[in-house]
Amino acid sequence: DGGITQSPKYLFRKEGQNVTLSCEQNLNHDAMYWYRQDPGQGLRLIYYSQIVNDFQKGDIAEGYSVSREKKESFPLTVTSAQKNPTAFYLCASSTQGWVNQPQHFGDGTRLSIL
Amino acid sequence: RKEVEQDPGPFNVPEGATVAFNCTYSNSASQSFFWYRQDCRKEPKLLMSVYSSGNEDGRFTAQLNRASQYISLLIRDSKLSDSATYLCVVNMGRLDTGFQKLVFGTGTRLLVSP
Numbered sequence: 001d002g003g004i005t006q007s008p009k010y011l012f013r014k015e016g017q018n019v020t021l022s023c024e025q026n027l028n029h030d031a032m033y034w035y036r037q038d039p040g041q042g043l044r045l046i047y048y049s050q051i052v053n054d055f056q057k058g059d060i061a062e063g064y065s066v067s068r069e070k071k072e073s074f075p076l077t078v079t080s081a082q083k084n085p086t087a088f089y090l091c092a093s094s095t096q097g098w099v100n101q102p103q104h105f106g107d108g109t110r111l112s113i114l
Numbered sequence: 115r116k117e118v119e120q121d122p123g124p125f126n127v128p129e130g131a132t133v134a135f136n137c138t139y140s141n142s143a144s145q146s147f148f149w150y151r152q153d154c155r156k157e158p159k160l161l162m163s164v165y166s167s168g169n170e171d172g173r174f175t176a177q178l179n180r181a182s183q184y185i186s187l188l189i190r191d192s193k194l195s196d197s198a199t200y201l202c203v204v205n206m207g208r209l210d211t212g213f214q215k216l217v218f219g220t221g222t223r224l225l226v227s228p
Contacts, residue, residue: 031214042118042201042218043158050213090157094214102148103216105157 002027006091006106012114013078013085021076021109023091030096032074033103036060037088049074050096078111086112115140120202120219127226131192135222137185137202146205147178149187151198152221158201161187192226199223 004025035043045058049068063082092103117140147164164176175188199221207215
């Protein structure tokens, strides 16, 4: 089955620790995205990548880093510089070319501080 | 002013009722529009794209009014399984870059009761 797989489903971060969230897709999509969702708020864009080896900051990139070494994979690292990391993190992908191309989401990772 | 605004609800309706959600967006140059459905603690799932001429998918009808920068979703014959949060999503990306910047509303919560 084609889809987007995020892991782990739940993650706990200690003070000063970096953690990495995995996102893998087998949809052959060129573009991938990372969002953060806080209670009562809309999704906010952290980073996006339109092609392999290229990525751009979204609206709230501070305290996060990404890589895009393979088309299928777009991991997100939440660094210790992100002071409020507790949120629901969602990875999405879409075909390149943007008019009327929806994004499809993985089932998310919930990150909490220990 | 928020880029995408929705009434948060909740809308409480009995089974079989017709319910309508509205959404306004700020960027008149926006090119594409979507409704997503999000169940509690789950990822958003595409419900339907919204086309200029309006479109229907079974019990769901979406309308777009570009002049008023307004999108609507109508659900007829509500089912218990329609209970969810409905997200209005507007693509505010740039045509020249091909970048798809989806801006999400905070969602409207629907509760369908027996």
